[in-house]
Amino acid sequence: MPNYILPDFEVERRDDRCIRCRVCERQCANEVHSYDEENDVMLADELKCVGCHRCVALCPTRALKIVKYSGTFRENANWSNQSILEIYKQAESGGVLLSSMGTPNPYPVYFDKILINASQVTNPSIDPLREPMETRVFLGKRPQNIERDETGKLNNNLPPQLELSVPIMFSAMSYGSISYNAHESLARAATELGIYYNTGEGGLHEDFYKYGPNTIVQVASGRFGVHKGYLDVAAAIEIKMGQGAKPGIGGHLPGEKITEDVSRARMIPVGTDAISPAPHHDIYSIEDLRQLVYSLKEATEYKKPVIVKVAAVHNIAAIASGIARSGADIIAIDGFRGGTGAAPTRIRDNVGIPIELALASVDKRLRDEGIRGNVSLVVAGSIRNSADVVKAIALGADACYIGTAALIALGCHLCRTCHLGKCNWGIATQRPDLVKRLNPEIGYKRLVNLVTAWQHEIKELLGGMGINSIEALRGNRLMLRGVGLNEKELEILGIKHAGE
Amino acid sequence: MKRVYVNEKWCLGCRLCEYNCAFANSGEKDMVKALKGKKIYPRIRVDEHDGITFAVSCRHCEDPICVKSCIAGALSKEGDGMVKLDRTKCVGCLTCVLVCPYGAVVQDERGAALKCELCLTNTAGYPACVKGCPNAAIVYEERD
Numbered sequence: 001m002p003n004y005i006l007p008d009f010e011v012e013r014r015d016d017r018c019i020r021c022r023v024c025e026r027q028c029a030n031e032v033h034s035y036d037e038e039n040d041v042m043l044a045d046e047l048k049c050v051g052c053h054r055c056v057a058l059c060p061t062r063a064l065k066i067v068k069y070s071g072t073f074r075e076n077a078n079w080s081n082q083s084i085l086e087i088y089k090q091a092e093s094g095g096v097l098l099s100s101m102g103t104p105n106p107y108p109v110y111f112d113k114i115l116i117n118a119s120q121v122t123n124p125s126i127d128p129l130r131e132p133m134e135t136r137v138f139l140g141k142r143p144q145n146i147e148r149d150e151t152g153k154l155n156n157n158l159p160p161q162l163e164l165s166v167p168i169m170f171s172a173m174s175y176g177s178i179s180y181n182a183h184e185s186l187a188r189a190a191t192e193l194g195i196y197y198n199t200g201e202g203g204l205h206e207d208f209y210k211y212g213p214n215t216i217v218q219v220a221s222g223r224f225g226v227h228k229g230y231l232d233v234a235a236a237i238e239i240k241m242g243q244g245a246k247p248g249i250g251g252h253l254p255g256e257k258i259t260e261d262v263s264r265a266r267m268i269p270v271g272t273d274a275i276s277p278a279p280h281h282d283i284y285s286i287e288d289l290r291q292l293v294y295s296l297k298e299a300t301e302y303k304k305p306v307i308v309k310v311a312a313v314h315n316i317a318a319i320a321s322g323i324a325r326s327g328a329d330i331i332a333i334d335g336f337r338g339g340t341g342a343a344p345t346r347i348r349d350n351v352g353i354p355i356e357l358a359l360a361s362v363d364k365r366l367r368d369e370g371i372r373g374n375v376s377l378v379v380a381g382s383i384r385n386s387a388d389v390v391k392a393i394a395l396g397a398d399a400c401y402i403g404t405a406a407l408i409a410l411g412c413h414l415c416r417t418c419h420l421g422k423c424n425w426g427i428a429t430q431r432p433d434l435v436k437r438l439n440p441e442i443g444y445k446r447l448v449n450l451v452t453a454w455q456h457e458i459k460e461l462l463g464g465m466g467i468n469s470i471e472a473l474r475g476n477r478l479m480l481r482g483v484g485l486n487e488k489e490l491e492i493l494g495i496k497h498a499g500e
Numbered sequence: 501m502k503r504v505y506v507n508e509k510w511c512l513g514c515r516l517c518e519y520n521c522a523f524a525n526s527g528e529k530d531m532v533k534a535l536k537g538k539k540i541y542p543r544i545r546v547d548e549h550d551g552i553t554f555a556v557s558c559r560h561c562e563d564p565i566c567v568k569s570c571i572a573g574a575l576s577k578e579g580d581g582m583v584k585l586d587r588t589k590c591v592g593c594l595t596c597v598l599v600c601p602y603g604a605v606v607q608d609e610r611g612a613a614l615k616c617e618l619c620l621t622n623t624a625g626y627p628a629c630v631k632g633c634p635n636a637a638i639v640y641e642e643r644d
Contacts, residue, residue, distance in 0.1 A: 019535040021519045027512070058634055060519055061532050433551065439510045439635045 171403030174202025185443030244338030247311030312358030335381025363396025501581035513553030
């Protein structure tokens with residue numbers, strides 16, 4: 001079959017700088033670089049380059065540059081190069097196109113059209129370096145009323161809560177989709193930061209049970225790795241109904257990634273494909289969901305909050321209302337820009353809705369129905385910086401999940417080829433020689449630094465608004481203004497336009 | 501004393517340490533000027549076999565056999581524990597290369613011996629292999 005594919009990138013090598021150390025060649029799992037001893041030149045096969053920048057980052061003389069491929073088909077505003085190349089790929093393979101990480105398409109990012117308030121003259125701002133500033137939050141069901149015993153003392157009727165030092169958690173990423181060292185980095189960072197990481201649907205490696213108090217374990221449609229010990233060790237249990245990057249479909253971890261260790265954690269044979277069905281076959285209604293929520297609570301003696309994670313889709317407000325009545329303690333909503341280790345391209349790029357709109361409408365619906373206190377809201381799906389966190393909280397979230405941002409902190413360069421399993425940064429791979437490239441000793445410190453930096457920035461933003469706790473910001477939409485948004489968008493977001 | 505240690509678990513075999521070593525000992529300010537078009541003689545070398553890689557450099561032994569074997573008196577054990585090579589005295593007999601149990605002493609372009617002196621005698625001031633290791637596989641620390 002002829003191959004019409006064009007390269008995505010060109011490798012530019014400044015020969016006046018290249019010292020032929022061949023680090024690029026040794027570090028490229030895609031085998032782009034090679035050395036021709038006879039002519040003493042470095043060669044590059046550009047077609048193999050995924051743009052991960054491992055070679056660029058390690059080149060000791062900065063001789064390398066990866067640039068966008070400059071070749072083009074005849075210019076066409078309708079048929080982009082991308083559209084044409086995708087057709088070539090499918091005409092060649094006959095298969096569904098696969099992609100990784102969040103959609104790169106230019107959909108509106110509402111966070112970038114929302115601005116934050118600050119105090120001037122009539123109300124004082126607060127200096128977080130001089131005055132206390134509370135970033136701690138608790139996730140879980142709030143008690144509906146105060147109960148007292150016959151002597152008038154308060155009954156402790158507080159349902160189980162998760163305590164977070166800062167309203168940020170690491171999103172669900174399974175052991176299998178990411179490496180052992182990536183998981184260890186996340187687990188250690190969560191422990192040091194006083195937050196939580198999430199196992200994803202991959203079970204829990206025995207080495208990581210010691211991080212249990214900072215672990216959220218996931219129960220998804222494939223039920224991989226779920227057993228009593230797994231549920232018992234965790235701080236909370238998450239039922240995964242959907243994922244922002246691929247709402248409505250399941251998961252598929254190819255057999256090559258099911259190594260000995262992954263197979264043990266998932267409780268499936270080595271080398272078999274791990275297929276998570278699209279639906280939970282026992283959940284066809286909110287009543288069915290309630291059964292699973294209570295099965296999990298029963299199994300863990302009502303000591304742990306249960307999270308239900310759903311993708312942001314068209315009827316998200318009604319769905320969230322149902323979940324809030326199902327007995328779940330926390331709802332996690334994942335927007336359509338969220339990342340993934342692999343998803344069909346068409347689904348990732350066309351299904352779901354933006355998290356900002358989903359969050360605003362869910363928060364409003366739950367308030368209108370008087371059930372906002374039944375649940376905490378956690379949002380995910382491309383939270384890129386501390387300002388996104390602050391905006392999400394002002395729109396009504398209790399906390400945010402970060403996945404892509406955490407991976408970028410670990411070295412991910414967003415080349416979006418996780419599905420190839422050859423991650424040069426040791427993150428989305430199970431190849432031992434690549435996994436070892438991520439030293440968790442470095443990785444966990446980078447994650448701790450990232451979240452600590454965001455915490456500082458959140459405090460600065462809060463202080464500027466004259467607010468001294470996350471609690472006082474939650475759902476405080478008066479602190480937000482839209483720019484360049486139409487009436488309908490402002491109505492859904494529940495915010496005023498800048499200048500109003 | 502503080503020594504350079506390598507953790508094989510994290511060594512990627514990228515060989516950046518070799519180039520950083522050669523650069524640090526070149527006396528040049530620019531790596532391209534120092535190493536472009538030249539064969540390098542690093543004092544740390546990556547050993548590679550069957551998928552396992554790790555860098556080897558002088559262990560600065562408590563009782564260094566190289567010092568004992570040096571016929572020219574070029575090698576000495578310093579007060580701080582470092583095994584030092586006085587290259588002005590080296591006659592290039594290479595006995596030290598033969599006796600070193602770690603293969604950590606090598607030959608330079610002139611045929612004289614060459615070994616790691618922890619970047620304490622060159623302009624780097626701190627082991628360049630440690631500083632440049634992308635995966636913290638090489639560390640410079642005090643151990644019992």
